[in-house]
Amino acid sequence: MKKLLNDPGRVVVESLAGLAAAHPDLLEVDLGQRVVRRRGGTRPGKVGVVSGGGSGHEPLHAGYVGVGMLDAACCGEVFTSPVPDQFVAAHHAADGGAGVVHVLKNYTGDLLNAEMAHDILRAQDVDALEVVVTDDDVAVLDSTFTAGRRGVGATVLVEKLVGAAAEEGRDLAACAALGREVNARSRSMGVALTSCTVPSAGVATFALADDEIELGIGIHGEPGRRRAPLQPAHDVAAALLAPVVEDLALRRGEAVVVLLNGMGGTPLIELYLMFHEVRSILHETRGVTVARSLVGNYITSLEMAGCSVTLLRADDEIVRLWDAPVATPGLRWGA
Amino acid sequence: MKKLLNDPGRVVVESLAGLAAAHPDLLEVDLGQRVVRRRGGTRPGKVGVVSGGGSGHEPLHAGYVGVGMLDAACCGEVFTSPVPDQFVAAHHAADGGAGVVHVLKNYTGDLLNAEMAHDILRAQDVDALEVVVTDDDVAVLDSTFTAGRRGVGATVLVEKLVGAAAEEGRDLAACAALGREVNARSRSMGVALTSCTVPSAGVATFALADDEIELGIGIHGEPGRRRAPLQPAHDVAAALLAPVVEDLALRRGEAVVVLLNGMGGTPLIELYLMFHEVRSILHETRGVTVARSLVGNYITSLEMAGCSVTLLRADDEIVRLWDAPVATPGLRWGA
Incomplete structure (x- = not known):
């Protein structure tokens, strides 16, 4: 293996430290939780847009945090889902009081961990939460880590377009509906x-x-x-x-x-x-x-x-x- | 060789065709000359900023044509200098009547071809032309294709900063002096x-x-x-x-x-x-x-x-x- 790294177990956190240092005008990073949030947080009254998944797909997802796209992202190990606590932390980091859309790629591990996070959030009386799952990859129906089609490039498009809709003030249901429509298209x-x-x-x-x-x-x-x-x-x-x-x-x-x-x-x-x-x-x-x-x-x-x-x-x-x-x-x- | 290409001899022109199609809002491409110019041309009275060199360093240089950076770029074959006619064409494409700064990386082939181009331009009574040569690579003094240090990353910084100075209305001598100072720093x-x-x-x-x-x-x-x-x-x-x-x-x-x-x-x-x-x-x-x-x-x-x-x-x-x-x-x- 020929890579620019120190300890394979610290690649994600050291890379996120670099992301934070390179873009202090756009975002802030909680290195403990490996959650990236928009600098200054979500504007009150704006729908939050969150994503998360395994690392190794950069700039997705952490590199799409900022203005007009994601309000927060959580980062798993390379090609490994974030744990539920990370999705919970990302939700709270993105919550501006108007609800939060979670954009997830259709991989079994991501969905399971996100669902556990959503149970935790509901137990905290958080109800304003919508999920958009991308599954745009036509190559195969089921796959190694997937029931149904895999979520790939459409995720970038959903994050951009839902981010724009949230920025211009659409409500939670409208943002989620747009995300599902973009994926379907x-x-x-x-x-x-x-x-x-x-x-x-x-x-x-x-x-x-x-x-x-x-x-x-x-x-x-x-x-x-x-x-x-x-x-x-x-x-x-x-x-x-x-x-x-x-x-x-x-x-x-x-x-x-x-x-x-x-x-x-x-x-x-x-x-x-x-x-x-x-x-x-x-x-x-x-x-x-x-x-x-x-x-x-x-x-x-x-x-x-x-x-x-x-x-x-x-x-x-x-x-x-x-x-x-x-x-x-x-x-x-x-x- | 495992690459996404058709004919090795057409990589540069087919890639430039893609660049043109992807960024019609920013630039235009003359596929015959392999010269890329800012969409709509240089604003009259603005100093033009030009660069050129071998391809294979993308986004350098063609990907830096637009607003606030380069007005034109000419593209040689992969790792090969453009020919003099290309530098001449790029100069004219960038000329808004206030002179043109040529940013060159210090490689013998690039400098020779550019000097021939400048002789042609002088024969056309073009005198408002300044050259900034980058030579920021401290690794070695002379190199395979270089007398003196090689020009590398500073080229991006010179193109950005001289582009900004030209955009805000500095004159030819000031733009060239800034470029030389940025390289020296x-x-x-x-x-x-x-x-x-x-x-x-x-x-x-x-x-x-x-x-x-x-x-x-x-x-x-x-x-x-x-x-x-x-x-x-x-x-x-x-x-x-x-x-x-x-x-x-x-x-x-x-x-x-x-x-x-x-x-x-x-x-x-x-x-x-x-x-x-x-x-x-x-x-x-x-x-x-x-x-x-x-x-x-x-x-x-x-x-x-x-x-x-x-x-x-x-x-x-x-x-x-x-x-x-x-x-x-x-x-x-x-x-």
Whole structure:
């Protein structure tokens, strides 16, 4: 294992200390609980937006805390759910008196721990709590850590759009409904060129031959649909797009938001090249317009090489909320 | 070679096509010349700021075109200088009638091609042209492609700060003087954990054993100061910082801007961890304050794993220009 770290058991807390030091204008970190909260807390009367999950997907989730996205996030060990107390602490950190939306990716461990946290919160007479679960990955129905589809790239889009809706004053039910709608309008699929290595394990999660890729990879290295020979970027883009477009039942003339996401180890020069392929296929073959796009490392798998494509069926309201100001370490514009 | 590409000879142009499609609000791309220019061109009367160099360092330079940074950039093949015609085209694309500053990294090929371009421009009666050369890398004095020190991370800082100065209306001489001062106040050193592979070569530029790192690596994989065993992040941070702090002659009580830069293949969780180490050493051992910081992939070497540290001796004016709005694909805040 070749990584820039000290003690594999302290990667998450030492990284969060760096995040806190790098962004004192945006956020504060409770290193004991490993909970990140918006600097100054949630504005009274604003719906809080919270997320949490295993670490190793940076900037997700802690890097999306700030203005116009998350109010708090809790961070588990690498690829491991936070414990219930962390979700409880994140809830309280984000509670501005108007209720809190919890955005969760559909993984069994995350959901179990979050549900225990919600029981604790209800016992504390906290009722204004809504849950949005993302499950946008079309690659496989069930997976190593999942009943049903996995939650991947749509999580970034849900966090951005619900964050914008909360910032402009929508109430708890409306924020949660928007989050569920954004998830329902989104589909993703990813590809791995290499594995990644969890620091506490010290060895690669899986192995791929030098001329082999894994189509439909999960963000923890879970198996996808199939292994295939290394192929031109155009063919990889087509292989990722086909099931996404079909599952979404996209029709000619529709518009989408595209997230072309890097898995962590693939350089930007390749990600922009892949975006060019994705956009060309959408335009020329599918008759689908790209209304907005995001190209870069947004939901990663440590140093895995590869990428994923997420499409969100757009409308004017989604584009308006997308364009709303956001100021977080991982996503920032207009503020 | 395991990369997301089609034809190694078309990586740069296909990636630029993706950049253009992803950021139509910020920039326009001439794919023939491989010149990227600010959308709508340079405001009349504003000093233009231009850079250019080999590709493979994304987001540098094309990803820094927009508001408050570069007005134009020209892109060579991977790790290869642009040709003179590209520098000429970038100059004209950035010329708003108040002269143009060319920011160049100190590599022999870049300087030769840029000098030929400047001769062509002078023959066209273009005289309002200033050159700022960055040479902040303390690792080695001369290098594979360099007489004198290499230009690395300071280039990002010069482009940001000169861009801010030009945006607020400083004249050509003042912008160039600021760029030279920022470079003179900056020092860098990097480390590689892995090599990278130039697409047209198809094989790794160099080889490192599984337990070996290269201290003082260049951004094209040029040899550094020494190979060393893989070591804790704290020790790597100390090894990078010591020559930087000493060469800058930083004294207790001074403040710096820190760029903790990823080489492309190292995930954000490790970069923030490294920033925590760098900041701790600066605070606790050196008595130096971090006034501002930037943590992420800003001047990369394709998919190389590793990082570099750049320190810029700060003052109030540098911090003020740092905080000025910037809107580019690679760096964005306040706009």
